[in-house]
Amino acid sequence: MTIARFGAAEARTGPLTMGQANMVRCVRTDPPEHMNYRVVRPLPPETTLAAVAEAAGLLMSRHESLRTLVRDDTQQVLDGGELAIQVRESATPEETAEELARELQEQRFALESELPFRVAAVTSGGVPRQVVLVTTHSVVDATGLAVLLTEWDALILGKPLPPVTAPQPVDVAATERSPASLRRADAALRYWEEQLRRIPRSTLTVSVDDTGHEWLLPRLRVRSVAAARAMRRITARTGVSASAAVLAALSTVTGLRAGAAIVPVLSISANRFRPDLREYVGPLAQDALVPVDIAADGFDDVLRGARAASLAAYQNSRFDADALIRIMEAVQRERGVFFARDLVFNDMSIPGQGGRVSRADAEVQSTWLPEATLPTRMSLWVNRLEGELDVTLWADPRILPRADAQSIGEGVARLLIDAGTRDVPLAELAVTPVPRGDGWVRSDDCWTELAEVRRLLPPGSEVVAVPDDVLGARLVAYTAAETTVSALHSACLAALPGRMSATAPQHYVVCATSPAPGERWQDQPRLAEGSGR
Known part of the structure; x- marks a missing residue:
């Protein structure tokens, strides 16, 4: 074991941000393997344990979220302390690092008493070869994690970093309590209530019972250079962005299978519209509820409707989660429904992203990936939009057997390709509907x-x-x-x-x-x- 030491000018205390409060509840109740991030990184040659400890300490000193305890509804930022770094010797450091990462990920963080950051090193012959970093959703969202990892890669090489200019979570919490921010949060709650009173409770509705379900889902990766080219033409013709076009295609194919006129999609909103929040290390991402109307003759109308619905949803995606739960419970009691988290859209693509593209001859290429855990019925993760459409479809096989999931995943890409040259009549789409009997x-x-x-x-x-x-x-x-x-x-x-x-x-x-x-x-x-x- 080795020790990382961190320090700052002062200890700080403040209320939780809306993003923190939302995630703290989930971290305390949901399975930790769903809520904790795990990252394994190879270490540069000749890295020492002292260098690992120094990099971890510097990272914690820079970002208050890594040294924050949560007690009741308050965040308490420590001004200094120590983090124990586990060290494990192994003749197979890569395999051991993955095993250790899973072990640390599966342990729930005690947010009120434990630093929300775990670091471990795997050595071979006494030399550090791999590092394991584990944190949780109450500390960072995916964008914040990317900031941390970029800084880690620099720190472990001994490179200096500029001072942090993004606000810290205590600062964001204070901003959220300004009159203007409170008005926006109240408007978001009104938007959600209006939508919850009219949308279907689920989309791909079949008879299943989730009791004891482990949410281990097959994943289908779909890639298409032709679809990326088509999306450029779609944007030129309709003004709809590539991201909104993929959302519209997903909603259309899924809605036709479900026999639904309105498809409610939970789209993960990064909520980093302000420039000063782009490098923020803390949880900002929350759900945006996008009701996509597919009761149209042609796909162009769905595209334009999805664009408008997305803009409205993203403008109303920062809210008090406790207040939203109370609204949701009231609407559920009134309507007699339980809202399912069954269709999620997560655009993780990076503008200007380069890299190699698929060289396959087929217009659309799909590959099954190993199963992974995700507590949702179906989710589409967008990995890349420029140069190549690259998405991953997660699908509960009870809802979508593999053949049907492949049809939907590839169908999204094929619809986009077709829409690159014309307004596609929805009646032409060959989508097999969910079988439903007389009952x-x-x-x-x-x-x-x-x-x-x-x-x-x-x-x-x-x-x-x-x-x-x-x-x-x-x-x-x-x-x-x-x-x-x-x-x-x-x-x-x-x-x-x-x-x-x-x-x-x-x-x-x-x-x-x-x-x-x-x-x-x-x-x-x-x-x-x-x-x-």
Whole structure:
């Protein structure tokens, strides 16, 4: 073991930023392998353990987020201290470093008492060969992590770095509490509430139960030089950026498969619009809720709609997460739904990014990658947009079997290629819809399976879909159980998480008796009825 020492001019205390508060909750409750970053880096020849310790200490001295403890709703920045660096000897340092990285990643950070940064070195013959860096989402988002790694690469070589000019998290928290920032945050909450009241609860709705699900997902990498060329022509013709074009194509192909007119996409917003935040080391990224309307004849209309929806969503992607949860819970109770995180878009491409492109003859090339853990139904990660479209599609095989996932992943690229030369009629797209039998109805813009709704109710109960001009189908539940309407609705809501194809009924009827053979529930004596809301 070796020790890294860090120091600063003063200790600081302040409220959490909105990004910190959002991630602290997740770090404390979600599986650590989902929330912790792990990075393995080879060390330059002749690196010493003292150099590793010095680089780690300098990095922590520069960035307050690496030496911050979280107690209640307060961040406490330490002005100095020590970080123990684990050292492991190995004849196979690369393999050992990966194993050690996984070990450290799978340990939850005790944010109130533990420095949120772990460093380990792997030696071979006593010489440091690999370094492991582990931190978590309450410390940095992906952009902030990239800043840290760039600085680490310089520090381990002994290169001097200019002073940090980006604000520290305590400074950002103070800015977020200014009157103008509070008004923007309130506007973001109003935007979210408006969208939550109208969007479907999920898109690729099938009957699954998430109990015990490990979220180990297959990943498909899709690459296409032709699609990148086509996106330049799309931008010239429509004014829609390449990123928004990929989002529109994903929404179109997915929505046609799902039988949905509106496709709600959670797009990860970096929230680094201000120049001074571009090098900020702290969590800023939050979800932007982008409802993409695909009820159009041609893809050009979807493109323009996706651009407008994206701009509005990104303008409303910094918010108080606790307040949003309260709004979401209220809307869920009112609508009788549980919002699924089933379609995520994450554009991680870098403008001006170079590098080698695929030399494959095919217009679209796809390759299956090893499975990895990600708690979402489907997610598209954009790796590159310029010179080559390079994306990775994560897909839960219960929702999208591999063949269907490949069809969607490649279909996104092929739609973009076609749209490079014309306004593609959506009726021409050959997308296989999700198979749904007679027991499925569309209620409140959500595909719902009646058998799954019955599972929410007491044994022996029934649910009937009644045609409704506003809802499409109004779900009416009947039961003879000893209960109240309010208790019925609360029990249904409690059973919804993890059940994609169920929604709570809009109306409940408590009857005196169950119907005898040949009788109908509708004709039984009624003790109580209502919405339960």
